[in-house]
Amino acid sequence: MKTLDVPLKAKDYRSDIEPTWCPGCGDFGVVTAITKVMSELNIDPDHVMAVSGIGCSSRLPLWLRTFGFHSCHGRALPVAVGAAIANPELTMMVTIGDGDMFSIGAGHVPHAVRRNFDMNVFCMDNNLYALTKNQVSPTSREGRKGSLTPYGTIDIPINPIDLMITYGATFVAQTYTGNIKHTTDLIMKAIQHKGFSFINMLSPCPTYNKEETFKYYKPKVYDINEEKVHTDVSNRLKALEIAATAIDHFHDAEARIPIGVFYQVDQPVFNDKLNELKTRFKTQYGSPEKPDWNKLFDEFTA
Numbered sequence: 001m002k003t004l005d006v007p008l009k010a011k012d013y014r015s016d017i018e019p020t021w022c023p024g025c026g027d028f029g030v031v032t033a034i035t036k037v038m039s040e041l042n043i044d045p046d047h048v049m050a051v052s053g054i055g056c057s058s059r060l061p062l063w064l065r066t067f068g069f070h071s072c073h074g075r076a077l078p079v080a081v082g083a084a085i086a087n088p089e090l091t092m093m094v095t096i097g098d099g100d101m102f103s104i105g106a107g108h109v110p111h112a113v114r115r116n117f118d119m120n121v122f123c124m125d126n127n128l129y130a131l132t133k134n135q136v137s138p139t140s141r142e143g144r145k146g147s148l149t150p151y152g153t154i155d156i157p158i159n160p161i162d163l164m165i166t167y168g169a170t171f172v173a174q175t176y177t178g179n180i181k182h183t184t185d186l187i188m189k190a191i192q193h194k195g196f197s198f199i200n201m202l203s204p205c206p207t208y209n210k211e212e213t214f215k216y217y218k219p220k221v222y223d224i225n226e227e228k229v230h231t232d233v234s235n236r237l238k239a240l241e242i243a244a245t246a247i248d249h250f251h252d253a254e255a256r257i258p259i260g261v262f263y264q265v266d267q268p269v270f271n272d273k274l275n276e277l278k279t280r281f282k283t284q285y286g287s288p289e290k291p292d293w294n295k296l297f298d299e300f301t302a
Contacts, residue, residue: 001041001043001047001091001191002043002044002046002047002089002091003041003042003043003044004042004043004044007039007042008038008039008042008045009039010032010035010036010038010039011035012039012065013034013035013038013039013045013064013065013066014031014035014063014064014065015062015063015064015065017062017063019031019059019062019063020059021056021059022205022206022207023206024204024206024214025056025203025204025205025206025207026124026126026177026178026201026202026203026204026205026214027056027057027060027124027177027203028177029177029178029180029183029203030057030060030095030122030124030177030183030201030203031060031063031064032180032184033177033180033183033184033187034060034064034093034122034187035064036180036184037184037187037188037191040188041188041191041192043091043191045064045065045066046066046067047089047090047091048064048066048067048090048091048093049066049067049068049069049080049083049090049091049092049093050064050066050067050068050069050093050094050095051068051069051071051076051079051080051083051092051093051094051095052068052069052070052071052076052094052095052096053071053072053073053074053075053076053096053097053100053101053105054070054071054072054073054074054100054131055073055096055097055099055100055129055130055131056097056124056126056130056131056205057095057096057097057100057123057124057126057203058070058076058095058096058097058100060095060124061095067090069083073100073104073105074100074101074103074104074105074106074108075105075108076094076095076096076100076101076105077094077096077101077105077108077109077112077121078108078112080092080094080112080117080119081112081115081117081119084117084118084119084270084271085117085270085271085274088118088271091120091191092117092118092119092120093119093120093122094119094120094121094122095122095124096121096122096123096124097123097124097125097126097129097130097137098123098124098125098126098127098137098138098139098160099128099129099135099137099138101121101123102137102138102139102158102160102163103137103138106138109163109164109167110167112196113164113167113168113169113196113198114167114168115196115270116168116170116195116196116267116268116269116270117196117269117270117271118194118195118196118269118270118271119196119197120187120190120191120197120199121196121197121198121199122187122190122199122201123160123198123199123200123201124177124201124203125139125160125200125201125202125203126203126204126205126209126212127139127140127141127144127157127205127209127211127212128140128144128146128205128208128209129146130205130207130208130209133147133208134146134147134208135147135148135149136148136149136153136155138155138157138158139157139158139160139247140153140155140157141157141211141212141247141250141251142154142155142156142157142250142251144211157247157250159243159244159246159247160174160198160200160246161174161200161243161246161262162240162243162244162246164198164200165236165239165240165243165262165263166240169195169196169197169198169263170193170195170196170197170263170264170265170266170267171189171190171193171195171196171197171198171261171263171264172198172239172243172261172262172263172264173186173189173190173197173198173199173200173259173260173261173262174199174200174201174202174246174258174259174260174262175199175200175201175202175259175260176201176202176217176218176221176257176259177201177202177203177204178204178214178217178218179221179259182223182259183201186199186260186261187199189261189264193264194266194269195266195267195269202217202221202257202259204216204217217257220249220255220256220257221256221257221258221259222256222257222258222259223259223260224242224258224259224260224261224262225260225261226260229242229258230242230260230261230262233261233262233263233264234263234264234265236263236265239262239263242258242262243258243262245258246258
């Protein structure tokens with residue numbers, strides 16, 4: 001992480017482009033939290049890259065004074081992976097929606113996760129496709145009506161927290177964007193973690209989602225770390241046990257919604273392992289630019 005000699009205020013990390021989100025969108029809280037964290041950590045915006053796909057949440061890089069890449073639908077992770085390999089000094093943020101990440105882009109997720117790239121993935125989960133005007137997404141509750149499912153979807157929703165722990169992400173958390181302090185604290189922890197960090201952000205859509213609203217979430221969410229429900233975040237089995245309850249509220253009106261850090265462990269990141277491989281190669285065969293071709297041919301043609 002590159003820092004500045006002269007600190008900047010949170011507003012200094014915002015671009016001159018005004019957000020075009022609907023009034024009351026939960027994603028406003030994410031921009032506020034990201035810029036607060038960048039200011040508190042004194043991050044150099046010239047060493048930050050924000051990558052997104054397509055969707056309401058994926059417009060977020062436009063509002064930041066950093067390098068940004070607005071990629072194709074579902075392709076934010078491959079773009080971020082390429083940039084992270086090319087320049088591991090970047091603070092990498094992927095701002096993405098639940099449909100973009102877990103539908104058209106779902107095939108990229110397990111492979112970016114298992115290689116433990118040093119990046120931060122912030123998934124703004126509004127339980128639908130909003131930009132394309134109210135279709136159900138992989139995280140929509142069963143029975144939810146949308147523009148293409150007027151009688152209600154018959155699909156069972158996925159559990160993002162459960163999936164990301166299973167895939168092997170080294171930092172997995174969930175927050176509710178109506179709580180700016182909690183969202184800010186988790187983004188801070190994610191950026192300071194070296195490895196693949198994922199935060200599922202429960203972000204209400206005031207235009208199309210009349211079920212999972214701010215009023216709906218506020219009394220239901222509870223901090224699993226603050227309430228001492230989960231104190232050892234390195235315990236994968238306990239993390240999965242709590243994660244299993246993350247979408248119980250879809251079919252149980254009394255169920256609470258867990259937020260907080262579910263899982264965090266330290267493991268070597270992809271670029272560190274790649275550098276180790278290069279060092280081993282150099283020791284055996286010389287520099288990659290001018291290797292000892294005789295040794296290489298002898299070994300691989302024997």
